[in-house]
């Protein structure tokens with residue numbers, strides 16, 4: 001029996017691998033994994049092959065999504081130095097712009113100041129700019145938010161110095177927000193040493209002091225939890241050049257509910273971090289008659305079997321958690337129950 005009902009959760013940072021990486025994940029398996037994690041709206045990242053940097057590729061990707069998705073999906077446009085002039089034409093197709101200032105999976109990157117300034121000048125003010133910024137790149141993002149007086153969202157903040165800088169900037173009233181991932185809250189560099197490529201992602205796992213700093217800012221500076229669900233096949237992870245990234249859609253809520261059970265977080269704050277605030281920051285449409293039914297008492301071990309994600313493995317396998325999604329209702333229709341997706345294909349909406 002469910003003993004907790006949550007609103008439909010939001011994940012503003014997923015990699016659904018369409019186009020070009022469909023052997024790792026696709027719109028159907030990625031949105032099925034979202035529902036299994038109690039997530040009914042996801043925003044998909046643009047570092048695909050080819051990347052989501054032109055109106056044509058965005059139009060085509062939206063059509064592919066509409067035929068396959070089980071929950072609501074919005075896309076990010078990617079900032080590419082060769083396509084800056086066309087940024088305003090991308091905006092109607094997406095929820096936000098993503099700028100990569102640091103190395104990650106794929107070639108999308110903006111490394112020079114003139115291009116960064118052009119992004120801030122060209123991108124419509126009605127839509128958010130999100131940044132992959134690590135270390136001193138966070139200061140660059142804060143500087144741009146201040147100079148152009150517009151909101152900037154920092155993805156997957158993972159280090160003590162970064163969260164402290166963001167806290168200082170917020171105290172000055174700058175219009176910035178940030179997310180953290182469950183893997184940066186629940187794993188450290190010791191897990192990276194233990195798991196090797198299976199716990200390699202960008203930003204890399206950090207020290208215990210970094211992890212403790214993130215927990216210390218969870219009630220204050222941190223605006224939302226995002227998974228950075230970035231699936232790769234086991235064969236790719238075991239290859240001589242393993243790509244960075246781990247799956248996260250199905251484990252995010254159980255991990256955060258475990259923190260609630262252990263009194264490291266209260267339930268009201270979990271709902272703010274995983275539903276209310278990401279929806280507000282990215283101006284996502286509401287989903288009427290939508291809810292997630294949870295057994296918040298059940299204790300079990302996370303496993304690689306029975307996952308909806310196509311990659312079929314999790315860096316959290318073997319961890320004991322408390323809390324499991326039982327049923328998901330999206331717009332008054334049951335879409336997930338007892339480990340199975342019950343939605344019709346294409347049931348989700350592409351937003352906006």
Ligand SMILES: [Zn+2]
Nearest residue numbers: 013045228230
């Ligand atoms: Zn990412």
